[in-house]
Amino acid sequence: MTNQFNRIPPLHLLIAFEAIARHSSFARASEELALTPSAISHRIKNLEELWGIELFNRTGNQLRLTTAGARYLREVKESLTSLNTLARPEFKAKKTRLRIATPPTFGRQHLLPKLSEFTRLHPEIDIELHIQIPLMDVNAEEVDIEIRFGDGHYPGFEVITLIAEPCVPACSRNYFQKIGGSSIFNPVQKPKDLKDLVLLRSPLEPWKPWFDAAGLDWKEPDVGPQFNDLGLLIEAVVADMGVGLVRPRMVRSLMGTGQIIKLIDIESTSPHNYYIVKNPNKNFSEIQSFVNWLTLQQW
Numbered sequence: 635m636t637n638q639f640n641r642i643p644p645l646h647l648l649i650a651f652e653a654i655a656r657h658s659s660f661a662r663a664s665e666e667l668a669l670t671p672s673a674i675s676h677r678i679k680n681l682e683e684l685w686g687i688e689l690f691n692r693t694g695n696q697l698r699l700t701t702a703g704a705r706y707l708r709e710v711k712e713s714l715t716s717l718n719t720l721a722r723p724e725f726k727a728k729k730t731r732l733r734i735a736t737p738p739t740f741g742r743q744h745l746l747p748k749l750s751e752f753t754r755l756h757p758e759i760d761i762e763l764h765i766q767i768p769l770m771d772v773n774a775e776e777v778d779i780e781i782r783f784g785d786g787h788y789p790g791f792e793v794i795t796l797i798a799e800p801c802v803p804a805c806s807r808n809y810f811q812k813i814g815g816s817s818i819f820n821p822v823q824k825p826k827d828l829k830d831l832v833l834l835r836s837p838l839e840p841w842k843p844w845f846d847a848a849g850l851d852w853k854e855p856d857v858g859p860q861f862n863d864l865g866l867l868i869e870a871v872v873a874d875m876g877v878g879l880v881r882p883r884m885v886r887s888l889m890g891t892g893q894i895i896k897l898i899d900i901e902s903t904s905p906h907n908y909y910i911v912k913n914p915n916k917n918f919s920e921i922q923s924f925v926n927w928l929t930l931q932q933w
Contacts, residue, residue, distance in 0.1 A: 643684055645717070648710050650677040651689065655707050658697050732759050732920045733777040735766040739865035740781060740908055743884060744797075744933055752927050759920050768838055768864070769906070779921050780911040781928075783838065783864075788911050794925065797908040797933050800901035801844060801879040803828065808874045810895045822897040825850050832876030835860040836867045839879045844902035868894075879904075883933060 653663035654674065664674045682689055689703035699707060736745055741763065753761060764775060768783035786793055803822075805813075813831060814821040822828060825848035833841060833855050845852045859875055861867040868885055871878040872893055880894065881904075888894040910925055 643681055647677050647681040647684075648714065650674050651681055652707065652710055652714060654678060654690070654697070655699055655703070660697065729758055729760045730918075730920050731762055732779070732918075732924060733762045733764060733775070734924070735764045735777040735780040735782075737768045737781065737783045737908075738765050738863060739868075739884070740783065741765065742865060745781070748931060752924065755927065756920075756923055759923070778913075778916055778918065779924060782909050782911045784906055784909065786907060786909050788909070790914075792912040792914050794910040794912075794929065795907060796910050796928060797883070799881045799883055799904070799907070801839060801881055801904050802899070802901055803844065803877050803897045804871060804880045804885070804889075804894050805831075805877045805897060806872050806874045807892055807895060809871075809876065810897075812874070815895070820897065825898060825900065828877060828897075833858050834867060834870050834876045834878035836864065836878075837862060838864050838906060839867065839904060841879060843905060844879055844900070847902035848898070848900045 650663065650667065650669070653666055654660055657663050657666070660671050660674055660678075664671045667674065678689060685706075687702045687706075688700050689706065691698045691700055745763075749761065749763075753759070764777055766780060766782065781796065782788070786795065822831075825845075835841070835855055835858050837860075840854055841852075842854045859870060861870055864884070867878050868880060868888070870876070871880065871885075872888065877897065879902075882889065882896075885894050889896065910928060912921065912925070
């Protein structure tokens with residue numbers, strides 16, 4: 635069987651041919667390649683004999699490519715460019731996709747502002763973010779790791795507490811002024827002073843635990859605006875709709891600017907917190923990298 639590579643010309647012949655064609659001069663090509671004019675002329679002769687064609691027309695002091703030589707030069711340039719790439723390979727590592735599910739409020743307010751740090755530390759990982767409905771633990775698509783908002787009881791999964799934060803009652807600056815508040819007077823001196831105020835409700839942040847912590851024998855409110863998303867609840871507080879239970883870390887920027895005012899210092903333990911939830915059968919290194927990064931953040 636004939637070896638398909640037995641007529642590949644030696645590389646040094648091709649390099650000499652390209653240099654002569656570029657300079658249109660044997661002398662300048664020989665200087666570039668640190669060869670004698672005789673040696674470089676000999677290489678072109680060997681190349682022409684190999685293919686049985688003339689590559690240059692020599693007329694006096696002028697040197698021009700023949701038609702066959704011009705066609706061959708295009709092929710040689712392409713080949714040398716390919717060889718140069720092979721000599722200096724720049725392989726791009728194949729990225730791994732990591733599918734993450736997160737509750738919408740946590741995703742917007744906590745995760746996204748920090749996620750560029752993770753992608754900078756792990757450029758080999760492509761992030762795919764999905765929204766998960768709190769308490770229902772519903773994902774639109776299969777994911778690799780979840781951040782859940784709930785009671786932390788997830789049989790069959792590995793669970794790591796991410797954020798466990800107490801709640802406090804708060805309202806907007808405008809609502810505070812509407813109920814008689816000022817820089818020197820807080821109309822809500824005692825927990826029972828909330829009685830005649832609009833309490834914003836959410837199944838994600840029920841009032842009953844706070845009532846118990848405050849020593850109030852009150853039932854969960856059954857009237858008033860209700861919101862099934864913590865982000866919407868916070869926006870309702872900012873929009874002067876009433877008093878809502880908020881987590882200080884989630885609204886720290888709003889409290890810092892005075893848009894949200896804490897009414898009473900009493901805190902309550904929420905029945906719901908943020909958890910990292912892992913399928914124990916998924917042990918990809920990308921998942922562990924993300925978990926390690928999450929747990930090191932100052933949320």
